[in-house]
Amino acid sequence: MRFLNEVEKQFDLTRMVGSGTFGEVYEAYDRLNDRRVAIKRLLPFQTMDAHKKEANFISSLHGKSNIVQRVQSPPLAPNGIIIVEEQQALIFEYFEHDSPSDYVKDLTIKEITHYMKNLFVAMRSVHALGIIHRDVKLNNFLYDRRNKKYLLVDFGLAEKKMQKTALGISTGQTPSPGRRTTSGSMSKYFPATKSNGYILPSENLAQQIAKRRRLGVRRTNASETVRNSGVKLKRLPVNRGGTRGYRAPEVLMGSHHQTTAVDVWSAGVILLTLLCRQTHCFQWFRHDNDNLAVMEIYGYARCVSLEVSALV
Numbered sequence: 572m573r574f575l576n577e578v579e580k581q582f583d584l585t586r587m588v589g590s591g592t593f594g595e596v597y598e599a600y601d602r603l604n605d606r607r608v609a610i611k612r613l614l615p616f617q618t619m620d621a622h623k624k625e626a627n628f629i630s631s632l633h634g635k636s637n638i639v640q641r642v643q644s645p646p647l648a649p650n651g652i653i654i655v656e657e658q659q660a661l662i663f664e665y666f667e668h669d670s671p672s673d674y675v676k677d678l679t680i681k682e683i684t685h686y687m688k689n690l691f692v693a694m695r696s697v698h699a700l701g702i703i704h705r706d707v708k709l710n711n712f713l714y715d716r717r718n719k720k721y722l723l724v725d726f727g728l729a730e731k732k733m734q735k736t737a738l739g740i741s742t743g744q745t746p747s748p749g750r751r752t753t754s755g756s757m758s759k760y761f762p763a764t765k766s767n768g769y770i771l772p773s774e775n776l777a778q779q780i781a782k783r784r785r786l787g788v789r790r791t792n793a794s795e796t797v798r799n800s801g802v803k804l805k806r807l808p809v810n811r812g813g814t815r816g817y818r819a820p821e822v823l824m825g826s827h828h829q830t831t832a833v834d835v836w837s838a839g840v841i842l843l844t845l846l847c848r849q850t851h852c853f854q855w856f857r858h859d860n861d862n863l864a865v866m867e868i869y870g871y872a873r874c875v876s877l878e879v880s881a882l883v
Contacts, residue, residue, distance in 0.1 A: 573658075583602065663724070702730070
């Protein structure tokens, strides 16, 4: 209650414009600085320094195209951060935008191309600093259709890219400039074949997984191999953060080696969503499990025609 009282001394809270696992976002009017802002209130269960990581990532991207910016709002938030007792909030520029449900069903191919180009412009800046956004999705890439403006928001799940050591164990070190960020091509698992005018990816991966289950083969990682040889290693936590339907296979399968490629996968889901004119493309499928939904797309992918695939 005290937090709200302090905020309302300077801001008029207009409406809630978004909410998630870790916070709520409000449109507000800053009376003392005469401007509209967006206030992201972090939910109380987070640690008291939870705002620092997101604020630091956004500060490092200051001035980059299509990236949200923190704004100074003195006297309550001279550095764009509000802390009242155990409550934390960040102040951002307010960006007028359309709801995905208002545009996803009628975007032209030209508009989709422009949308994806601007998304990749934002992602390029983020990835160049070794940052994984981890929650790229329609609702986090704001779109002002009338003025053709875009903004990548919500760095609450963002983290520094992990680097693989010689043992294949991921560390939190930032890789050296120019180092490849992808973990290898997936084409050997998904060689596409053409049939009846559609792209039908191979079912090799599904067959391999089924074979492993029949034979009772369990996948092991480098840390298990070293531990079994008598060397004790601390098990590293696996980041499974993200939004259902947008998470990459390496996130779903709990890989310790996750790179900026997880954001590229999410961008691909957005492209599929726009081309198929569905706000949640994975809702087409009968599986509640993301892994099974991904395998169904790779195994059957009936909605992607040759004409559409040529646009990718």
